Amino acid sequence: MKRVETTMVFEQANSSFSELEQEYRSLFNQSPYMMIVVNATGHILRINHAGLCIWGVTETDALQKHLCSLFSLNVDDFLPHVLNGKVCTCEATINRGETRIQLRLVWIPSRINGEVVGAIIVGELNTPSDALSVDVNMYRLANxxxxxxxxxxxxxxxxxxxxxxxxxxxxxxxxxxxxxxxxxxxxxxxxxxxxxxxxxxxxxxxxxxxxxxxxxxxxxxxxxxxxxxxxxxxxxxxxxxxxxxxxxxxxxxxxxxxxxxxxxxxxxxxxxxxxxxxxxxxxxxxxxxxxxxxxxxxxxxxxDRRVNQEFYEYFHVENDLRKALDRGEFELYVQPQFHTTTGELCGEEVLVRWQHPTQGMIGPSKFISIAEETGLIVPIGEWVLREACKLKAKWIKAGFPKVPMSVNLSLKQFLQKNIVQTIEMILNETGLPPEYLDLEVTESVTVDLDRTLDVLNRLIQLGVRISLDDFGTGYSSLQYVGQLPIHELKIDQSFVKKIGDGKHGEAIISMIIHLGHSLQLKVIAEGVETKQQLAFLKNKGCDYVQGYYYSKPLTVDQYKQFLRV
Structure with a gap:
């Protein structure tokens, strides 16, 4: 018991020391007064930003210089007294070209482990002139x-x-x-x-x-x-x-x-x-x-050199990406989803691929993050949504299975002020019954919970379904999932891959399935590649699965053939 109490005391002491250090740094760096730390010989060890502004030099130029190079006074009149533990005050002048700056200095002993090792000098401008105030302000504005x-x-x-x-x-x-x-x-x-x-x-x-x-x-x-x-x-x-x-x-x-x-x-x-x-x-x-x-x-x-190559590739991809939509270089792929218990088709997810004119097929891992960074994900995402709805409406009329089609809605799309109107317009244009559209959003939408609840509720009023994608990979999921008006949780493939490797990933999957069912939500797992993964998910009560175990993402023609078989 004493050992636990001692440990707690040390932890509290370390926490207090860390807080004091942060407070000191804030005081030193953001103080409007000049603050200089010198060693026992009078050489400058640290100087704060206000001091650099008053002196008119950079930190590199100031460090290791002697106080005599800054102040027009005899340092030996004060430093020995400070090293003996006394606090001293004096008037001093800094010569900045033709400008003479008057300061009042306070010399404070700098102690480490009880021993005086130098001095901390605090300087306040003595009734600065308008010209000096302008000079200092100009220096700060510039730097x-x-x-x-x-x-x-x-x-x-x-x-x-x-x-x-x-x-x-x-x-x-x-x-x-x-x-x-x-x-x-x-x-x-x-x-x-x-x-x-x-x-x-x-x-x-x-x-x-x-x-x-x-x-x-x-x-x-x-x-x-x-x-x-x-x-x-x-x-x-x-x-x-x-x-x-x-x-x-x-x-x-x-x-x-x-x-x-x-x-x-x-x-x-x-x-x-x-x-x-x-x-x-x-x-x-x-x-x-x-x-x-x-x-x-x-x-x-x-x-490293590989980073340099990737850096230039990034900008080439960004440049080509801006032209890809106008050139019609994007294609839809479809991956089917299945009931865990019956193995029957229960849905399909639409994915986007980029058919580059010289580099061939480019997967989303190569361009989606760049599209998000540049904002191009908004027009690309709207194109995917419109084309997917067209396709699904056409398939329903052709007699293909009436299962929902999942389309990812990026955060930047979700944050568009007119996102609900855009989705409603696309549904009306394509004639797709809203119950066949499943919009996948990530938990990052909870950055503004009130707006998120409003948008999701309006989307549900349109009749579409909402799934929470990549569940468990963010920071806000457990805090907000119970408040979100959603129909389904999607277990991220990073957890599915850990099935059989240890209890950690499997425990998270079990928790997500239990949480989803307790909230009366369906649960789907993505990235299912092995019989062992499928058996585990089925045993835990996961409702739906998708992944290479059943089918890789298929072109539209391949998927149509898959449905006919």
Whole structure:
């Protein structure tokens, strides 16, 4: 019992220490007063942003310089007293070209483990002139992001250039971490830009609090941040930092009654491996970030030559993707769905493939994420929905099985203000009875629950069915699934693949099936490839299945032949 209590005390102490450290970092970095940390010899170890603005230099130019290079005073009149544990005050002047800046300084002993190792100097402007105020404000406008108060792109590039020159001379390594918040645009589109700005400020504070010494963070614009780590010894250092940053990004946010979770994608560029100048290393980190993003959310990637190739392929795909719809290069594929108990056909899911004029057939894994990033998923998704409804209406008239057809509705489509009217218009145009249309949405739609409930209820009033796709892979499913007006849960294939490999995946599947049935919902599993997987799902009471065990996705002609057999 005492051991448990001792452990709790240590955990509480560590938590308190972490909070104090974050508070100190916030005070130091965001204080409007100049704050400088010096060692026992008077050399500058750290200086905050306000100090750099007043001095008019970059952090690289300031670090390791002696206080005598900044203030026109005899440092030896004060530093020895501070090292003896006393607090001192004085007046000082900074010469910035022809401008003389008057400050009042407070010298505070800097103690580590009870020993005075240097000083913390706090400086306040003494009745600054209008000219100086304008000068300082101009410096901040040029070098500071006005939303987060972090350094901006201009300042970062200058700082990176200085650090690269120093690294070259001293034969050191450095790392650039390019950070992008996954699906942040959905927050803006759903909850508004002012709300999104507050999220960015909160994220900036979280990221800043996790930075080690000799690192800096800047906002590049939008939801992109970049971190510079100087004088690193190995790849493990930036990797460990990215793990901390990804963890703090995905901590729940509660704002204005909304609770939601974001994730991040981080690309890492290393000097000298990834590039030898500012543009090269930043581009390398950016390319690695895009690869991390294309591989899924909450990921980190190091840059290598393969990433560079994929980076250029990304932009080629994006360019070709913009032309593909006009050129009629997309095709529908269909994968049948079956009753688990009887093996009878119970539905069909429509999938999209891209017949590229030179590269041949391109699967969704190659272009869907790019379509989502660029917004092209909206017109592509509408084309798929319209063509699927045309096809289904035609098949019903031809006497094919009257089973529902599932069509995926992307989050960006769902967020369109006129989405209900668009679906109603397509149903009227094609003449498809609404009960044969099953719209699949992911749990990411719960980013704005009130709007989601309104849209789903209006869709159900049209007579269509709603399925929750990729269930269990997000963060909000268990919290909101009971409130959503849906008909079916779809178990993601990542869980199905784990059947037979251990109890973890199987336990999640059992839980999803039990949850679905307790809410009076049907449950379908995708990605079923083996007899063992089918037997397990059947034993657990899963209602429907689809996957290669029965049939791969088929072309329209192949599927028609499949139905005739």
């Amino acid at each position: 500071e992001d006005p939303l987060t108060n972090l350094p901006n792109r201009r300042y970062f590039m200058h700082h990176l250039e200085s650090e690269l020159q120093r690294a070259k001379k001293q034969k050191q390594k450095l790392a650039v971490l390019f950070i992008d918040l996954d699906r942040f645009k959905y927050v803006n589109d759903t909850l508004g830009h002012l709300f999104g700005d507050r999220v960015l400020v909160k994220m900036a504070e979280r990221l800043l609090a996790k930075l080690p010494n000799q690192s800096m963070i800047a906002r590049m614009g939008g939801d992109e941040f970049v971190v510079l780590m100087s004088n690193i010894c190995s790849k493990d250092e930036p990797l460990k930092l990215t793990e901390k940053l990804l963890k703090v990004i995905r901590e729940s946010l509660v704002m204005d009654g909304y609770e939601f979770t974001l994730t991040g994608s981080i690309g890492i560029g290393l000097y000298p491996e990834s590039g030898r100048d500012t543009e090269a290393i930043l581009t390398s980190a950016d390319a690695a970030m895009y690869r991390a993003k294309a591989s899924g959310t909450n990921r980190v990637e190091f840059y």
